[in-house]
Amino acid sequence: MRVVLAGATGTVGSALVPMLVEAGHSVLGLTRSSGGAAKLTAAGATPVLADVLDEDALLGALNGQRADAVLHEATALTRTPMLHRHLHPTNELRDAGTRNLLRAAELVGATRFVTQSFFLGYGYRDHGDRPVTEDSPFARPDGSPFDVHMRSMRSNEDQVFGTPGIEGISLRYGLFYGPEVSTRKLMDLARKRMMPVTDPSGVTSPIHIDDAAAATVAALERGRAGQAYNIADDHPVGFAEYVRAVASAAGAPAPPRVPAWLLRAVPYLHALMVGTRIRLSNEKAKRELDWAPRFPSCHDGLAALAVRKP
Numbered sequence: 001m002r003v004v005l006a007g008a009t010g011t012v013g014s015a016l017v018p019m020l021v022e023a024g025h026s027v028l029g030l031t032r033s034s035g036g037a038a039k040l041t042a043a044g045a046t047p048v049l050a051d052v053l054d055e056d057a058l059l060g061a062l063n064g065q066r067a068d069a070v071l072h073e074a075t076a077l078t079r080t081p082m083l084h085r086h087l088h089p090t091n092e093l094r095d096a097g098t099r100n101l102l103r104a105a106e107l108v109g110a111t112r113f114v115t116q117s118f119f120l121g122y123g124y125r126d127h128g129d130r131p132v133t134e135d136s137p138f139a140r141p142d143g144s145p146f147d148v149h150m151r152s153m154r155s156n157e158d159q160v161f162g163t164p165g166i167e168g169i170s171l172r173y174g175l176f177y178g179p180e181v182s183t184r185k186l187m188d189l190a191r192k193r194m195m196p197v198t199d200p201s202g203v204t205s206p207i208h209i210d211d212a213a214a215a216t217v218a219a220l221e222r223g224r225a226g227q228a229y230n231i232a233d234d235h236p237v238g239f240a241e242y243v244r245a246v247a248s249a250a251g252a253p254a255p256p257r258v259p260a261w262l263l264r265a266v267p268y269l270h271a272l273m274v275g276t277r278i279r280l281s282n283e284k285a286k287r288e289l290d291w292a293p294r295f296p297s298c299h300d301g302l303a304a305l306a307v308r309k310p
């Protein structure tokens with residue numbers, strides 16, 4: 001297939017471009033910078049310079065191109081979100097960015113559209129011990145400060161599933177880790193003993209970035225139109241256990257323990273690390289996409305990272 005990839009230079013995109021090329025697809029990779037364009041050329045993609053939030057510029061840059069599919073992997077999370085407002089640029093990419101990319105799909109004749117979504121669209125709360133499947137309510141505002149994020153995730157999926165002539169697929173990724181920026185930052189903090197574990201802590205559902213990229217190729221090729229897929233590994237973990245595993249992979253001392261209430265000053269992080277307990281089911285992705293994580297648990301994936309280090 002010929003695919004337009006938004007977010008081609010980002011965390012998922014950087015892992016995805018070589019996998020797409022290896023699988024025989026050709027990639028038109030969007031980026032806003034000449035540095036991004038050089039990186040894409042080196043990875044075997046054709047760079048297209050455009051800002052997805054500028055509809056005219058995006059359509060102008062793609063004018064005359066043909067493609068079979070659009071992949072929307074653009075986020076604005078270079079800075080780890082700690083406050084709600086840190087997510088606003090990403091929300092805009094899920095709302096206006098999706099709208100513009102659907103127009104781009106129409107322009108280039110693409111009929112498949114795979115979008116990036118996020119497992120915490122199920123809600124930043126305690127989901128209990130049962131695995132959360134794709135049938136659970138997703139991106140439902142409930143009067144909390146998270147509503148603004150829920151609305152953008154709702155908008156993203158509604159647009160992708162509701163556009164006539166488009167086979168829309170949404171990937172609800174778990175928490176990314178691997179050879180990528182947020183894991184590196186956590187490792188650096190752990191080495192400086194600045195990454196605490198909270199007591200009590202929440203439960204999260206990680207996914208190695210290479211497994212997320214492999215699932216994305218599988219969804220492009222085999223995903224059913226109108227479907228959402230949870231993309232997580234086989235073993236949800238306590239957030240404290242996750243942080244300890246990151247510290248161990250970094251060769252850092254055991255992280256200090258702090259009472260959970262101390263994180264209340266950083267509301268988004270408190271919700272992520274303490275208030276949310278979520279065990280994502282990946283059964284549907286395994287069944288329908290013929291995909292399975294190469295790293296079944298973050299302990300495997302983080303140990304592999306430790307081995308890669310010089």
Ligand SMILES: NC(=O)c1ccc[n+]([C@@H]2O[C@H](COP(=O)([O-])OP(=O)(O)OC[C@H]3O[C@@H](n4cnc5c(N)ncnc54)[C@H](OP(=O)(O)O)[C@@H]3O)[C@@H](O)[C@H]2O)c1
Nearest residue numbers: 007009010011031032036051052074075076077078176182
């Ligand atoms: N599920 C998860 O846990 C999850 C999901 C997403 C991100 N994250 C984390 O967030 C951190 C940053 O992720 P990241 O590298 O993907 O994010 P990023 O640095 O924000 O970049 C994301 C990608 O989106 C593109 N992009 C952003 N705004 C754009 C716009 N207006 N027009 C066109 N392209 C645009 C960027 O392209 P150019 O800059 O080349 O233009 C880049 O390719 C990582 O540590 C990652 O793990 C986590």
